[in-house]
Amino acid sequence: MSVASVGDDRIVLDRIGPVFHMTLANPGRHNALTWRMYDEFAEAIELAAADPAVRVIVIRGQGGAFAAGTDITQFASFTTGEQGLQYEQHIAGILDKLLKLSIPVIAAVDGPAVGAGLAIAACSDVVIATESATFGVPIARTVGNCIPPAVMRRLHARMGHGRTMAMLLAASLLPAEEAQKAGFVYKVVAHDDFEDAVARLSNRMSQTAPVTVAALKEMDRRLQDDPAANGDDLLLRCYGSADFQEGVAAFTEHRTPQWKGH
Template identity: 30%
Template sequence: MSDHIQTSLADGVLTVTLARPDKKNAITQAMYAVLAEATNRARTDDAVRVLLFRSEGDSFSAGNDIADFIAIGSAGGGQVTDAPVFQFLQSLAKLDKPAVAAVRGRAVGIGLTLLLHCDLVVVAENALLSVPFVNLALAPEAASSLLLPAVIGHQRAFEMFALGEAIDGPTAVAWGLANRCVPAEQVDAIAAELALKVASRAPNSIRKTKRLMRDAEALWTLMLSEGEAFGSQMSSPEAMEAFMAFSQKRQPDFSKAG
C-alpha cells in the first residue's frame, strides 16, 4: 500500500487523490499498485458510478518517479510489463465506467496520458501538459501513441512527443484534451460537480455508451506493444544518459547515439 494515494467514496463517486505534493505527485511503483486497485474497484463495485482523479498541491503529476525508473532500468532481467504501472494501465484499458480528472499545475507523462482515458477533464488556466518521452529517450505509453493523435491530430501529437514542450489549459481545451478550462481554485469543485452529474445518470446506459466508444482489448494490446518499446528503451544507453542528465539538471548528450 501507499499513503501517497488516498481514496474516498461518496454519492457514487470514487475519488482518487494523488497525495505526494512534496514530489509534485511523481508516481512510484507502490503508488501504481494502489491506483490499479482503485481503478479495478471502480469497475467492479456497483456502489461506484464515477471515478474521479484529483491531486494535492500545485501539480497534478510530474509523471513517473525517475528514481524508480533508474532502478528498474539498471536492474534488468524482468519485463517492464510485469511492473505495477502496467497493472494500472490494464485497469484503465478495462475501465467501462466514466472517469473524470481535475488538473492543476503540471501534468507530465502519465499525468497527461491518464487524461486520455478520462471522459471529462477539467484543467486550470495555468495548467501545463506535456509528454516528454523522447526527452527521456523513452517511448509513448498508456495507448497514447493511438489516443493522442486521435484527439489532437498527428502533427500536434508528434510535436508533443518529439519536442516534449508543454501546452497550457486553454490550448488543451482548444485541442480537445479537456472539457473545461477554469481558474485553478475552481478546478476541484467543477470536476466534482461534473462527476456528481454523471453519477446521477442511468448507470447501465452510461456504461454501455462508454463501452461502445472504446475498444478495451485493442487498447490493452497496444499498451503491451508500447511496453516492449518502452522497456527496450528504458535499459538503453540513451535512457541512462537521459536519466542521469535529468538528475544532474543538464541537457542530455545523444551525439554518440545511433
C-alpha cells in the same frame, strides 16, 4: 482513507455518495508516481469497479499538481532494456484497467499532467482543468525513454496526430487553453471555480443511466481500435434493459427516472 501504505507516496481514496475520489499524493515530487503508487492505483480501480454504489470516479493530484510522471529516481536501478519493457507493460496493464471501467472517469487537472500523469488523463473519459494546468511528455529532452503504442494511439485520438507529434518531438508542454482547443480538455476553469465545477460535473454524471454509460464507453473503446467496429450487441443491451423501459415510462410520466443499472 487510503490503500494500505507506509510512506508519504500514496493514493488517497474518498467516496462521497456515488463519487469515488482518487488523489495522487507524493509530496515534494509533484505527485510523481512510485511503484507503490502504481500498485495502489490499480487496487483503487478494482475497488471502484467492484462497488455498485460508485457511479463516477474523479482522479486528481494533491497540492497544485496532477502528476509529474513516474518518479525518475526509480529508473536508476534499470540496467537493461528488458527492465524498461517490463515497466511499460506493467503500466499498460494498469491503464487498461482504467480504460475498461464501465463508469465515467473524470481527470481533474491542476498544474502539470506530465508523462504518466498525461497518460492517466488521456485514459480518463473527461478532462477538466485549471488555467495553470499543463500537459506533455517531454521525455525527448529529459529521460530519453519512449512511450508505448497504446498511449501514443490514445494521444493521437484525443489531441490529433499533428499536435501530438509536435508535442512529443519538441518535448514541449501544452498549456490548458491549447489542450482545450485540441479537444483534449473539456473545460478550463479558474482556480476559484475549480472545485465547484468538478463537483457539478461529477454529480451530473452520477445521475445518468448506468447501462447507457457503460455502452457509450465500450462503443468509444471499440471505435478507437477500429473505426468500423460493430455495436449491435450494445444497442441490444440498452434497448433490452429495464432501464430503457424505466426511462421511457419516466419521460412520458414527466418524472425523474430511477435507474437500476440493468
